[in-house]
Amino acid sequence: MVNDVDTGPTKAAVPPRAATRGSSLMSALSWCTGSLLTLALASALPAQAAGDAYPSKKPVTIVAGFPAGGAADQLARLFAQKFSIAFNQSFVVENKAGAAGTIGAAFVARAPADGYTLLMGVTASQSIAPSIYKGLSYQPEKDFQAVSLVAQIPVALVVTSAVKAKTPRDFVSEAQARPNPFSFASSGTGAIPHLTGELFQKATGAKLLHVPYKGAAPAMSDLLAGRVDVMFDHLPSVLPHIRSGKLRPLAIAGAQRASALPELPTLAELGVPGVEVSSWFGLLAPAGTPMPVVEALQAEVVKILATPEAKAQLQAIGADPVGNSPAEFSRIISADVKKWAALVKATGVTAY
Helix, strand or coil: HHHCCCHHHCCCCHHCCCCHHHHHHHHHHHHHHHHHHHHHHHHCCCCHHHHHHHCCCCCEEEEEECCCCCCCHHHHHHHHHHHHHHHHCEEEEEEEECCCHHHHHHHCCCCCCCCCCEEEHHHHHHHHHHCCCCCCCCCCCEEEEEEEEEEEEEEEEEECCCCCCHHHHHHHHHHHHCCCCCCEEEEECCCCCHHHHHHHHHHCCEEEEEEECHHHHHHHHHHHHHCCCEEEHHHHHHHHHHHHHCCCCCCCCCCCEEECEEEEEEEECCCCCCCEEEEEEEEEEEEEHHHHHHHHHHHHHHHHEEEEEEHHHHHHHEECCCCCCCCHHHHHHHHHHHHHHHHHHHHHHCCC
């Protein structure tokens, strides 16, 4: 009775070629479905995914528009070291000094907007330069993408041992009694140290001879060597020499005392009003840099500045850490451009 269980017709119900065509069709449908699903998932990924890999292509350059040793250089190197650890990629500092930081700023403004060339921007190059330099090759508010303000740094009035005065008023009297004016060094025409000196002269009537340098470091070298007499400079540059006794501080040229030198009064406290300046330092990228990259850098800046180690490092050199959003930093730059335009007009300073 085996013939009663004939399975032959059942096996032959689907011809061999038909089975092959069906299998191929199912494979094709499966491949298409998988590919479409992959494309759909890729298109649904947030924009941040493009920035997640940053910086994976090559080392990142942070440009400092001043020579090694100055405040901009010190801060650029501090963040290059921190970023290298955080992003597991090399961040290197390149010094492009000259013209109060504008040479370095111009270089970054022309760089590809991919996050691999950044600027440790300063007040001089981003807020003062438009009022000082005719035909400036970049527009600070249009050619850069703000990342984060890094630090605010006070300016101190320091003198060499050749100056006998112990207070700003005594210094003014000594300057007025001399047949030849005291010489004051700066990191460059139009930089904060230069304008602070001009404001001081306007407020006190003292006549000083301005001697510009290509950065704070060479200016400081000549000051320490006694080739110039006085300097208005950022605390990171002068603080080590104040502590060693090589320079004598007379006052802080700011609205409030410096946290690194709380015992040193401001010029206003000592009877010299109208000289209230400070300088900011902040990270910028070329305009058009993808926002995921900007946001990744900004988040890391804030994270770094929140650590006790970074706070201590900045405060040790006389800098007050900040850390803010790109929008907040942009507003500060815009407000500063207007403020310094008025001050430049008041002092009559020009780079030509």
